[in-house]
Amino acid sequence: MTKTTKKKLIGAVKILAFLLAFAVLLEVFSRCVFTVKDAAKYNNKYANAYSYLLEPDNSLQVAAFGNSDLYSAIAPTVAWTAAGVTSTNVASPLQSVRQSYLMLQELLKTQHPAVVVIETDMLYKEAPDRGRDYSLEAGEKALDRFFDKTDPDLLDDFIKSKLSVFVFHDKWKATFKSSAGADRDLYSHGYHLSLKVKPFEPGDFMAPSDNVDDLAYAEAAGLQDMLDLCREEGIQVLLMEVPTTNSWSYERHNAMAQLAQEQGIDFLDFNLLWDELGLDASHDFRDAGNHANYYGAEKVSAYYGTYLRDRYGLEDRRGDPAYAYWDDTVENFAEAIEEEKQNPHNNDEA
Numbered sequence: 001m002t003k004t005t006k007k008k009l010i011g012a013v014k015i016l017a018f019l020l021a022f023a024v025l026l027e028v029f030s031r032c033v034f035t036v037k038d039a040a041k042y043n044n045k046y047a048n049a050y051s052y053l054l055e056p057d058n059s060l061q062v063a064a065f066g067n068s069d070l071y072s073a074i075a076p077t078v079a080w081t082a083a084g085v086t087s088t089n090v091a092s093p094l095q096s097v098r099q100s101y102l103m104l105q106e107l108l109k110t111q112h113p114a115v116v117v118i119e120t121d122m123l124y125k126e127a128p129d130r131g132r133d134y135s136l137e138a139g140e141k142a143l144d145r146f147f148d149k150t151d152p153d154l155l156d157d158f159i160k161s162k163l164s165v166f167v168f169h170d171k172w173k174a175t176f177k178s179s180a181g182a183d184r185d186l187y188s189h190g191y192h193l194s195l196k197v198k199p200f201e202p203g204d205f206m207a208p209s210d211n212v213d214d215l216a217y218a219e220a221a222g223l224q225d226m227l228d229l230c231r232e233e234g235i236q237v238l239l240m241e242v243p244t245t246n247s248w249s250y251e252r253h254n255a256m257a258q259l260a261q262e263q264g265i266d267f268l269d270f271n272l273l274w275d276e277l278g279l280d281a282s283h284d285f286r287d288a289g290n291h292a293n294y295y296g297a298e299k300v301s302a303y304y305g306t307y308l309r310d311r312y313g314l315e316d317r318r319g320d321p322a323y324a325y326w327d328d329t330v331e332n333f334a335e336a337i338e339e340e341k342q343n344p345h346n347n348d349e350a
Contacts, residue, residue, distance in 0.1 A: 052088040062087035065100040066119025072291035073242035076189035077333040079305025084316035089190025097222035128249035134211040187332035200288035213251035239267040245289035
């Protein structure tokens, strides 16, 4: 072996040794420091999504998965007050269906809900193209499928699922903040409180159409994984779309209604219930139609809780001593609302 070859071999071994040590270090940090188990205790964007970790094991009847649309529109404490249903939101900004699938796997380690709610807005990455031509040729559709399968977000989700250090890397910042993180109030149950109001004109965003805005490959595959896991666990599934005017359309409604029928599950679209809910575009949204504020969430959540209880035969747990802590969280929630009214915070997330 020549000196040059030997030198190259030693260099390659050093590089491999470094990469191995780095991988081991990431694994150690993911398992021992930046863990999912502690996620609900710290002030990061996933804290509310993992608030169920503060709940007693197997106490939740409903777990809902989605993005910021979900955590803005569904307040579990309101659903409890209206129908006695115990629920949580497992939702974070821009959460993908693949992330939701992995979060569902994590939730099932401590909870076994009777119903899993899948918020359908997260199944679409872009806002609807109102002028889109749906008459694509077969070859064009095949090309779209190819690019869907090579989506770099799939790799990103996979890495985060295996190494939680990349999800909770900002945990160290919380240790220098107030103790609010460690003693996090349970009142949210995954809800993001906002009293901000931004009026708008909704227009005819749900104009009837016969077209169907099909899911991309990655989202369809992730959704199927969630459905399969729920069936394996004997959990009923509800597809649901909360009120949002700029990220939903009748074409997407058609796609979800069709999918729900094929899968033998329910689909609830609140965008077709504006009049029944009494939604007000001048008062019930925090950012001109994208996300509901508390005033809108109060209307949606009361309907949501009653619908779940009646549709799936869930037990009304109000008055059960084992769930008396939910009444405490309702009080804490009311206090948080009053505090927000007195000292409004500009903490509206994406």
